[in-house]
Amino acid sequence: MKSVKAFAPATVANVSCGFDILGFAIEGMGDWVRLEEKDSPGLEVVSITGDEGKLPKEVEKNTCSVAIQAMLDHLNVEIGMAIHLEKGLPLGSGMGSSAASAAAALVAANEFLGNPFEKKELLPFAIAAEKAACGAGHADNVAPSLMGGFVLIRDYHPLDVIKLHVPKGLYCTLLHPHFELKTADSRSVLRDSIPLKHSTIQSGNVAGLVAGLYEEDFDLISRSLRDVIAEPYRSILIPGFNEVREAVKAKGALGMGISGSGPTLFCLSKGEEKAQAIADAAEEVYQSIGLGVDVFFSAINTRGGYIIE
Numbered sequence: 001m002k003s004v005k006a007f008a009p010a011t012v013a014n015v016s017c018g019f020d021i022l023g024f025a026i027e028g029m030g031d032w033v034r035l036e037e038k039d040s041p042g043l044e045v046v047s048i049t050g051d052e053g054k055l056p057k058e059v060e061k062n063t064c065s066v067a068i069q070a071m072l073d074h075l076n077v078e079i080g081m082a083i084h085l086e087k088g089l090p091l092g093s094g095m096g097s098s099a100a101s102a103a104a105a106l107v108a109a110n111e112f113l114g115n116p117f118e119k120k121e122l123l124p125f126a127i128a129a130e131k132a133a134c135g136a137g138h139a140d141n142v143a144p145s146l147m148g149g150f151v152l153i154r155d156y157h158p159l160d161v162i163k164l165h166v167p168k169g170l171y172c173t174l175l176h177p178h179f180e181l182k183t184a185d186s187r188s189v190l191r192d193s194i195p196l197k198h199s200t201i202q203s204g205n206v207a208g209l210v211a212g213l214y215e216e217d218f219d220l221i222s223r224s225l226r227d228v229i230a231e232p233y234r235s236i237l238i239p240g241f242n243e244v245r246e247a248v249k250a251k252g253a254l255g256m257g258i259s260g261s262g263p264t265l266f267c268l269s270k271g272e273e274k275a276q277a278i279a280d281a282a283e284e285v286y287q288s289i290g291l292g293v294d295v296f297f298s299a300i301n302t303r304g305g306y307i308i309e
């Protein structure tokens with residue numbers, strides 16, 4: 001029986017200043033999807049592990065099946081596939097959990113069908129899945145989960161996606177406090193319009209961050225990790241936000257922000273040693289406020305989703 005298995009990584013969306021337009025992929029954490037040939041046509045989500053029974057198996061709700069169905073509709077193909085999902089990522093974490101499932105499913109399905117698409121061409125199908133999961137078709141998780149590295153979504157209509165340079169020695173520390181924050185809820189606290197002066201500040205920082213990545217200028221990256229659009233409203237939902245920022249800055253973090261829509265926080269740093277020191281310092285703060293946390297650090301994943309077997 002034909003069977004294909006793929007992995008897709010966790011991601012940090014927004015990267016502070018790039019609301020819905022910037023994201024990067026993490027090494028060592030993600031979701032796995034195995035597809036098996038099925039006699040009857042149509043998709044079926046057969047098994048899900050690692051989700052404590054919380055995820056939907058309905059084809060129109062699970063991001064794996066929504067993404068694959070969008071791909072099959074585009075190709076006008078009817079085929080039978082059984083979907084097995086292994087969740088490595090916590091739900092509602094801000095680490096692109098719904099996106100990693102969709103990306104792994106698409107990489108597997110593409111292989112299953114003989115690779116009719118380049119990775120970038122899989123994006124619209126992954127965006128359809130994000131829309132089903134949280135009501136917004138944002139691409140800043142699915143794009144880096146598929147393609148790896150830092151990705152800029154210059155425009156959504158039409159989709160214009162650019163893979164950016166990753167400076168050598170750039171590390172990310174992730175701090176995942178033990179509670180769930182749904183992207184849909186975290187989007188609902190945002191404002192529909194922003195003052196002109198905030199638009200100016202935010203544009204300057206996006207441009208500065210992109211330039212900093214290409215120039216491998218860590219000071220410029222540090223100065224640019226600032227968000228005046230989403231963070232002021234979302235940080236209120238995350239206990240210990242200011243204390244953690246102070247502690248990680250003291251350990252040399254280039255910056256700290258909300259990973260995606262939270263509650264996970266991300267820090268960027270130069271070198272693995274600092275990433276470790278930052279993780280330790282943050283863990284102490286969470287302990288002092290009595291909130292359980294998982295800390296993790298890694299280099300930037302430049303590969304994105306890939307076939308395992």
Ligand SMILES: Nc1ncnc2c1ncn2[C@@H]1O[C@H](COP(=O)(O)OP(=O)(O)O)[C@@H](O)[C@H]1O
Pocket residue numbers: 054055056061062063064085090091092093094095096097098099101102133134181182183184260261
């Ligand atoms: N395969 C999947 N993995 C994770 N969440 C999924 C999946 N399929 C559907 N969902 C739905 O997506 C929502 C979680 O997505 P979201 O809040 O964006 O979390 P995250 O930031 O971790 O991706 C939940 O309502 C969940 O039921």
Ligand SMILES: N[C@@H](CCOP(=O)(O)O)C(=O)O
Pocket residue numbers: 013014019020021093094095096097138140141183186187230259260261262
């Ligand atoms: N740009 C989106 C990113 C959501 O990321 P997630 O990992 O929390 O799903 C947003 O900020 O809402």
